[in-house]
Amino acid sequence: MSEARYQTHLTISWDRLHRDVRTLCHRLLEAHEEPFKGIVAITRGGLIPAALVARELNIRLIDTVCIKSYDHMDQGGLDVLKGVDHDGQGWLLIDDLVDTGNTARAVRDMLPNALFTTVYAKPEGKALVDLSVVDVEQATWIQFPWDMALSYIEPLAAQRGSSESS
């Protein structure tokens, strides 16, 4: 599957991401009194939310499941590079988003007893996670801040001038 299935973009700034992760942390603290044994971050996208959650929930033990599914917008087969040696009981599992749910399904099988959270969730995968913060439409591509850079843009009047002269 590729780019063609995405019709719109949702651009997430660092500020927005930080706010959405803090909302996730509030919900975790409200629902779970027992401290987590640690965090399992799903690389690479889960690493940044995992660091922010670790700070808010005062968690020092962080492990990873290393898995790759997409090459930019092109979805390929799942490539699991590293797992963990437990079933997730008492652990918090974190990814940036769930889209088709392919990654979530594979990681669920590896850690069936972890509490699985993502910051963003699309409908096809949402039921696979225990907790997510922001619902995003299936046909929307989420642009994360680590995949973007600030760049110069022409003033509107100059853009109009160039379109009128062409």
Ligand SMILES: O=P(O)(O)OC[C@H]1O[C@H](OP(=O)(O)OP(=O)(O)O)[C@H](O)[C@@H]1O
């Ligand atoms: O629900 P799915 O359709 O499986 O898509 C979601 C997964 O895809 C992305 O990871 P990706 O494989 O692009 O690797 P990355 O985290 O290293 O960017 C994202 O970080 C999720 O892990």
Ligand code: HPA
């Ligand atoms: O919408 C998305 N944005 C970034 N990475 C992704 N990997 C799967 N879906 C997405």
Ligand SMILES: [Mg+2]
């Ligand atoms: Mg990922």
